[in-house]
Amino acid sequence: MSLMTREDVLRELELLPVWQLKAPLPSVQAIPITVEPAPADAIESTPLLSTVIEQVPLEGVHEEPAVKSTVVTAPFRLLISADASMGFVLDCTSSNAQDIETLLSNMLKAININCSIDIAEASAETLGEHAIKLLLVMGEAAAHSLLGQLQGMEDWRSAQAASPIYYQHLPVVITYHPAFLLKNTAYKAQAWVDLCAAKRILQGL
Template sequence: MMTREDRLNVLELLPVWQLNVPHRHAIPALPQQALVENKGHEVAPSVRQCVSEDGNFTFLLEDFSTHAHHQEAEILLRNIFKAMRVTCGAETSLESTLALFESTSQLLVIMGERVANQILKQSYDVAQWRDLQSSQVFQYHTTPVIVTYAPAHLLFHRADKAKVWADLCLAKIIVSGS
């Protein structure tokens, strides 16, 4: 069994551990009529869905299998799951966001701005999503949503790992309070 320090050490977050309890306010539902218009001629990302075995979490992230550093990103993602004590069950690629309607998880964790903007039909970067969710909890239909950085991003922006861990702690708080 891993201790808290072991989990933080795996994520390389041991010196920056902080648990911020979120303020619970009214939870606005996001509009879901049309997809975000992509900036320029960007193609919508291929979305990878991972549902935890306990049914508490659904992780949505861009499929990074074609990324140059996909193996490192995959290891980092597995370490994130291990630190959260989450076992990823069924893992699928989503051809369409309509497949999300079948999700019965208590919380969606969206990793990466392109996926968040595609799913939630907005056009924010991750920093803007994080600022917004510090004061309110967003929803996709009736499921609460947390948006954070993608594993591939964390490979080159190590300082953002602490932000991801704070977001994941918020996710665990939301699930435990449900």
């Protein structure tokens, strides 16, 4: 099997020569999250795991009221990097077609990540079993499964540009699913920005 250089991978992702990082992203520090128990009636109505997440704005960013929501996690696909520092969350019900897997592999190669663990149906408990430092969530369905909030990708990306998103103590970066990128290649450059953001946040932890 021939080895692909990073430039080959970026060209395969159609990110050369048009994309170029113009400015470094601001460093992000982990901010503690207040976890509150879910009301008893909420637990009775939903048999799945419930927890609380909070978005906390960075200093220097226009402050919005903290957003809290009760989260009910559904199973999701989880890939974990070889050093266990980075987890990739995808919709576990999505097709594992060869084209999707190839693009996913190329996206990981582009940021020099090799995944050694692939769990088809993971849960919140699974995340706690590994020393993951950052989660990259791919697609609206995966974001909904993990964070319990259903909204469009542009809304997710706008939210994370304004202030960091956390799942429990883990910083989260949300980007497009490979299946979406195969049908909408113009968004590959935006996905590349998200991948770079995730890598920079990880390096700052």
